[in-house]
Amino acid sequence: MIHGHGDDAFRYDAIKMNFSSNLPGFADLTALKAHLATKLDVVGAYPEPEATTLEAMLAEELNIPQSHILVTSGATEAIYLIAQLYRGYASVIPQPTFSEYEDACRINGHIVSYYDNDDMEVLPDNRVYWLCNPNNPTGNVMLKALMSHVIREQRAYTFVVDQSYEGYTMKSMLVPNEMLDCHNLILLHSMTKQYCIPGLRLGYVTASPIIIDRLRLLRQPWTVNALAIEAGKFLIENHIEVIPDKQAYLNEARRLHTALSQLPGLMLMDSDTNFMLCYLERSHSAHLKQWLIDNYGILVRDASNFHGLDNHCFRVSAQTPKENEALIDAIKEYLRNY
Numbered sequence: 234m235i236h237g238h239g240d241d242a243f244r245y246d247a248i249k250m251n252f253s254s255n256l257p258g259f260a261d262l263t264a265l266k267a268h269l270a271t272k273l274d275v276v277g278a279y280p281e282p283e284a285t286t287l288e289a290m291l292a293e294e295l296n297i298p299q300s301h302i303l304v305t306s307g308a309t310e311a312i313y314l315i316a317q318l319y320r321g322y323a324s325v326i327p328q329p330t331f332s333e334y335e336d337a338c339r340i341n342g343h344i345v346s347y348y349d350n351d352d353m354e355v356l357p358d359n360r361v362y363w364l365c366n367p368n369n370p371t372g373n374v375m376l377k378a379l380m381s382h383v384i385r386e387q388r389a390y391t392f393v394v395d396q397s398y399e400g401y402t403m404k405s406m407l408v409p410n411e412m413l414d415c416h417n418l419i420l421l422h423s424m425t426k427q428y429c430i431p432g433l434r435l436g437y438v439t440a441s442p443i444i445i446d447r448l449r450l451l452r453q454p455w456t457v458n459a460l461a462i463e464a465g466k467f468l469i470e471n472h473i474e475v476i477p478d479k480q481a482y483l484n485e486a487r488r489l490h491t492a493l494s495q496l497p498g499l500m501l502m503d504s505d506t507n508f509m510l511c512y513l514e515r516s517h518s519a520h521l522k523q524w525l526i527d528n529y530g531i532l533v534r535d536a537s538n539f540h541g542l543d544n545h546c547f548r549v550s551a552q553t554p555k556e557n558e559a560l561i562d563a564i565k566e567y568l569r570n571y
Contacts, residue, residue, distance in 0.1 A: 241532075249530030250556045252549040255369060255398065255508045257482060259553055260429035260475040265464060272463045280459035283449070287457075287465045291437055294469055296410045300442040303449060304465070306456045307434040308397050308423045309333055314448045315361075315393055315419060315438075316341040322391075323356040326363045328541035329370060331395065334363040335540070347540070361391045366406070367398040370536050370548045372504030374404040381407065388417050397423035397436070401507045403483060409439040416441040428468050429475050433461040483507060486551035492561050493549075498568045508550040510536060516571040518547040521564075524571075529563045 241253065251258055284304040292299040305311040316324075316337035323344040326334050338345050343361075346352035367374045384392050399406045399422070412418055424435040435457065438448065467473070476482055486507040493511060494501045500512040513521060518535045525531040536546040551557055 245526055245532065247530045248526070248532045250552065250559060251532045252552060252556075252560055253532045253534040254431070255401075255506075255548075255550045256426060256429050256431065257476060257507065257550070257552060261477070262429065262475060264471070264473060265428070265430070265467060265475075268467045269460060269464060272460070275459035275463055278459070280455055280457065280462055282454040284457045284462050284465070287462050287469075288437070290466060290469045295439070297413065297439065298442075301409065301413065301439055301445060303438045303440075303445045304457055304462075305436045305438060305452075306458075306461070307425050308395060308421045308436040310434075310452070310456055311421050311436055311438045311448075312393075312395075313337045313340075314451050316343065317451050318444075318447055319343070319359075319361050319391065322359045322361050324361045324363060325352075325356070329536075329539040330363070330365045331369045332539065334365075334393075334395075338363075358389060360389075361393060363393045363395070365395045365397075367396075367402050367404070367506045369398065370508070370510050370534070370539055370542075370546075371502050372506040372508050372510065373502070374402050374406075374505040377405040377407060381412070384412075384415050384418050388415075391417050391419065393419045393421065395421040397421060397426045398506055398508075400427045400479070401483070402505045403480070404505050412439075413441075416443070419444060424465055424468070428464075428473065430464060433464050434458075435461045435465050482551065485554055485557065488554075489549075489551045489557045489561070492557075493564065496561075496565055496568055499564065508548060510542075510546060510548050513545045513547070516567075517544045519544060520571070521547060521567055524567055525563055529559065531560060531563055533560075 287304050288302050289299050292302050312333050320341040324338040325346045325348050327348040335345055346356055396406050409420060419440040422437050425431050490501055490504060490509050493499060498514045502510045518537050522533055522535045534548040536542050536548045537544040
């Protein structure tokens with residue numbers, strides 16, 4: 234695990250506005266908290282060894298057979314299980330992207346390629362492609378039709394498509410019940426991201442029953458805790474929306490992107506999501522991060538430790554309009570002085 238994932242607010246005492254996580258900080262968790270307060274007795278007993286009741290509810294929601302789904306302790310557990318399942322394979326991981334793919338693959342003896350053309354000519358056919366879509370940290374989304382075509386045409390390879398941020402874009406995503414014939418596809422989903430509950434660690438995998446069964450054989454029992462299971466069941470059963478107007482939020486993210494793009498000395502990559510990758514032309518991201526903390530209590534994500542990025546890169550995620558305005562003004566002041 235790299236040092237410096239997003240949302241390292243725990244390292245600082247005076248954070249007032251947190252833009253470093255890709256999740257909105259204003260999600261309404263009132264109903265979920267009230268429900269969990271009535272379920273605290275579950276901590277006195279073991280949870281289900283496999284979260285089968287939650288899997289059944291998800292399968293019904295997604296209109297897929299239950300044999301195609303595995304609930305995990307966040308998408309991260311799924312990433313490490315998949316890397317273990319394909320131990321010793323070649324893994325192609327286009328950069329920049331989420332670092333845990335590479336970490337999990339190296340721990341499990343994979344040959345790691347960053348999608349270099351020279352590598353493609355010599356890599357063995359036992360190959361896994363890891364695709365983050367929407368991609369972290371760039372926020373770009375690959376075309377659904379193109380991805381579906383490539384996965385179906387290249388059935389000799391396994392494709393792991395991490396759709397953890399699928400709820401934060403209006404672009405079309407791969408849909409599990411449309412891809413049941415693709416036995417070389419593993420889709421990752423994150424209830425952690427969808428419902429803004431990173432402290433509960435909850436995700437799931439959709440894939441062919443053969444892959445799901447093999448992943449089950451590798452995992453430890455009780456990896457998904459009882460409160461997380463209760464939370465997942467409640468959220469699905471009640472169709473909870475923790476961000477009532479997702480379109481308005483994404484519109485605000487676009488406004489933030491436009492405003493930051495207009496600041497002299499700052500460049501932004503196009504983004505299809507609520508988060509965006511920024512590039513400082515003159516200064517360094519670590520200096521900006523510390524200056525924003527010291528002067529405004531604002532936390533951004535120093536993105537210099539993503540493979541393929543340098544020390545001019547940082548990432549922010551849209552928050553409330555008031556907070557976004559504060560960020561714009563603070564960065565504007567910084568750019569005038571550095």
